[in-house]
Amino acid sequence: MSDKRVTVIDIAKAAGVSKSTVSLVLQGSPLVNESTRTKVSAVMRDLGYVYNRGAANLRQTGSKTRIIGVVVNDLTNSFFAELAVGVDMVVQSAGFVQFLSNTSESIDRQREVIASMREHGISGLIVSPARGTAAADFKPLVAAGIPVVAVVRGLPGARISSVLSANMEGAIEAVRHLATLGHKRIAFMGGFANTEVFRERLAGYRQAMEDLGLGFSEDLVIASAPSRAGGVDAVGRAMAMPDRPTAALCFNDAVAFGACDGLRARRLEPGEDFAVIGFDDVIEAGTAVPALTTVAVDPQGMGRRAAQLLLKQINAGKPEPETIVTAVRLVVRESCGAHRGPVDVEQMRKKA
Amino acid sequence: MSDKRVTVIDIAKAAGVSKSTVSLVLQGSPLVNESTRTKVSAVMRDLGYVYNRGAANLRQTGSKTRIIGVVVNDLTNSFFAELAVGVDMVVQSAGFVQFLSNTSESIDRQREVIASMREHGISGLIVSPARGTAAADFKPLVAAGIPVVAVVRGLPGARISSVLSANMEGAIEAVRHLATLGHKRIAFMGGFANTEVFRERLAGYRQAMEDLGLGFSEDLVIASAPSRAGGVDAVGRAMAMPDRPTAALCFNDAVAFGACDGLRARRLEPGEDFAVIGFDDVIEAGTAVPALTTVAVDPQGMGRRAAQLLLKQINAGKPEPETIVTAVRLVVRESCGAHRGPVDVEQMRKKA
DNA sequence: TTGACATTTTGGAACGTTCCAATTAAACGC
DNA sequence: GCGTTTAATTGGAACGTTCCAAAATGTCAA
Structure with a gap:
């Protein structure tokens, strides 16, 4: 035409x-x-x-593009998809548009993607950093006055804002719940020790165990890949212990599902012969059998919060780093055994 | 600094x-x-x-921005999240960057989002149109020479490319499988008649029924919302029929899950007292109990295909509309009852 | 009529890049 | 040493917008 x-x-x-x-x-x-x-x-x-926004932007001092960059490490994970939707909601209604990219936990890809976004002149960035991201990687961004908000995973050392979830409090609540049900030997399963999130959840577990007078022992911390397969592996190691645990708080829901698989493979029923609690409350948690008891974090809400914070900083001019911790809550379903009342721990020990 | x-x-x-x-x-x-x-x-x-890509782009004839727009109707649906990831993979490695937006099935929002993307000068667009999108909505885009690829849902009437799945073939295969197991009265459950996807899947069902000599009857087509609740509703109506079906091909997996819920509520076991097949193979399909037999479409693959097609058209200059149909395959799990061999249909009828 | 003031409108210069035609430098054949 | 080709470099004009200072227009009081 x-x-x-x-x-x-x-x-x-x-x-x-x-x-x-x-x-x-x-x-x-x-x-x-x-x-x-x-x-x-x-x-x-x-x-x-x-x-033509490009032309306008060229003339305008600074980068007043109404583009914000969103970088997540795994969009196939519904947790992050929800997060992206939360961001999109507020970003869209503020008349901005989002560049969204997936890093698949690759630092190289993350670097590329962020460079590309800078070339396009984003006016802010929301990033859930790939594992192993150094604070220095964001130096140039903040030097250029582009506000950055880290989400889910913090970026200690960098002068940037973050929106995190109350991992420690969630872990404490979960352990307390297991104790209420009568458990005394409670394991912490899955995850790698080199991540911030792991440290926080473990810290909550540790504090709760100590506060409850159950004591903290390294033996009950069973690290593994933060995946379903890792869960299977971890539960296997737990069962091989001389003084077996009767319950576990898992690093995340994937590990928890794996733990359930592993129990079944040993003819043990999760929630009956061994209590399992996950973390995150992914969509499948409610529909799985048994339904997973888990610590729910609200990814969409985190996305919204992060976007609001970022927009505030964009408007403010000078970004003043700020940290928001969003609340979590324990969702009790079946895998912890609570639906059948207090348990006879000795009985469980014998069976397992 | x-x-x-x-x-x-x-x-x-x-x-x-x-x-x-x-x-x-x-x-x-x-x-x-x-x-x-x-x-x-x-x-x-x-x-x-x-x-500064903005400046460069300003000088360059036409819009040579390396931005492609991606518009999906529901990112919280893992099907579309996977699709977006597929797009991102090829787009990213071609040195492009993607604008991703979510419409939540709102045509207004879709219009806004696309307008915004145009202002930013996208060099191509991949869209899974919101329900009720008119072909005319994309007129200005194609008039401006911007290639558009519709994905998942076609846009009949518009001169734009599309990447669809073989809905008809998938439905045929599913019905054949049910027939193989001995079923004769097979229903088609869920979905609204005003969508392209519905028509295709229904057409497959119809053709298979006729080819198998089972005959096609409107009575066995039970429309409902394409959701879990819709599935519950549909199965209820099926069971109230004088001459009950013993199996159903559902419009999608959500409906199929709902159908299973509805059966359970009647003390019937899916896969045992009634065979259920879904469509899409969402993530939960494999982990649900009973595991869902479903027609798997590969959303990530569709995303990749769509992106490749779009890039081809961007490079070609004049976009020549093209339609790609991606293959689907039947994934047999438990909800169809195949794991327990051929069924005694009369027995099922009596029990239900 | 004149100046003072408020309200609208306007021409250029700028933003950071690419493209084009033109220039300079180097290398070559004879 | 001279034209001719080849290789490398360059200044200026665009691209579509915003900003600024300045101009036009209208209104009112003296």
């Missing part, structure tokens, strides 16, 4: 005004007369004008 | 060459001498230069 792009000058000519006036209309300036405004708007509609 | 953006001119000055030469280096032109190239590159690194 039209081979040439229609510009502000074309509009000006057709409406019989100057390009400056058209520009004023575009930005909704109160300086322009109402009658000319309507006239110009009509012409824009007629000619099918589309605003 | 640095208050002023470092530009190509700064580099030129520092390296003792002209800005044109720097530009040539930037685009990796073979015209520039190797020694100057290395010198210029070094200076760029030292000064922390970041390329």
Whole structure:
């Protein structure tokens, strides 16, 4: 159809005004007369004008693009998909648009993606850092005055904001619940020790065990890959111990599912012969059999929070680092055995 | 730190060459001498230069931005999240970056989002249209020469490409499988008749029934919302029929899960007293109890295909509409009862 | 009529890049 | 040493917008 792009000058000519006036209309300036405004708007509609943000941005001092970058480490994980949706919701209604990229936990890819986003002139960045990300990687961004919000995983050492979940409190609550049910030997299963999230959840576990007078022992911390397979492996190691645990708080839901698989493979029923609690409350947690008792964090809410914080900082000019910790809550379902009342721990020990 | 953006001119000055030469280096032109190239590159690194794509794009004829827009109707649905990941994979490795937005099935939001993307100058668009999208909505895009690929749901009437799944073939295969197990009265449950996907799956069901000599009857087509609740509803209506079906092909997995719920509520066991087959193979399908037999479509693969097609069209200049149909395959698990061999249909009828 | 003031409008210059035509430098054949 | 080709470099004009200072227009009081 039209081979040439229609510009502000074309509009000006057709409406019989100057390009400056058209520009004023575009930005909704109160300086322009109402009658000319309507006239110009009509012409824009007629000619099918589309605003060229790139050109505008070029002139504008600083980067006033209304683009915000979102980098997540695993979008196939519904946790992060929900998070992205939360971000999108507030970003969209603020008239921004989001660049979304997936790093698959690759630091190289993360670097590439962020570089590419910078070239496009994002006005802010929300990132759930890939494992092993160094604080220094974000130095150039903050030096350029681009606000950055780390989400889910913090970035200690960097002067950037973060939106985290109350991992420690969640772990404490979960352990307390298991203790209420009568468990005394409670394991912490899954996850790698080199992540912030692991440290926090483990710290909560440790504190709860000590506060309850059950004592903390390294033996009951059984690290493994934070995956279903890792859960199977961990539960296997737990069962091989001389003084077996009767319950476990798992690093995340994937590990918890794996733990259930592993129990079944040994003819043990999760929630009956061994109590399992997960972390995150992924979608499948409610529909699995047995339904998983887990510490729910609200990824969509975190996404929204992160976006709000970022927008605030973008508007504020000078980004002042800030940390938000979002609450979590224990969702009691079946895998912890609570639906069948207090347990006879000795009985469970014997059977397992 | 640095208050002023470092530009190509700064580099030129520092390296003792002209800005044109720097530009040539930037685009990796073979015209520039190797020694100057290395010198210029070094200076760029030292000064922390970041390329300004916006400016470049302004000069370049047409919109050569390396941005592609991705619009999905429901990112919280893991099907679409997988699709987005597939797109991201190929888009990213081609040096593009993706704008991703979620419409939540709202046509208004879809319009806004696409308008915003146009302003930013996307060089192509992948869209899974919200329900009720009119072909005309994409007229301006294609008029402007921006390639568009519809994915999952086609957009009949518009001259745009699409990447669909073999819905009809999948439905045929599912019905055949149920027939093999001995079923004769097979229902088609769930979904609304006003969608393309519904029509295709239903068409497959119909053709298979006729080919197998089981006959097609409107009575056995039980429409409902394409959700879990819709499935419960549909199975209820099926059971109230005088001449009850003994099996059902469901519009999607959500409906199938709902059907299982509904059966259980009637003390019937899915896969034992009634055979259920879903469509899509969402993640939970494998872990549910009973594991769902379903027609698997590969969303990530579709995303990759769509992105490849789009990139091809972007490079080709004039986009020539093309339709790709991706294969599906029946994944036999437990909900169809196949794991217990051929069924005694009369027995099932009596029990239900 | 004139100046003072408020309200609208306007021409250029700028933003950071690419493209084009033109220039310079180097190398070659004779 | 001279034209001719080849290789490398360059200045300026675009691209579509916003910003600024300045100009036009209208209104009112003296």
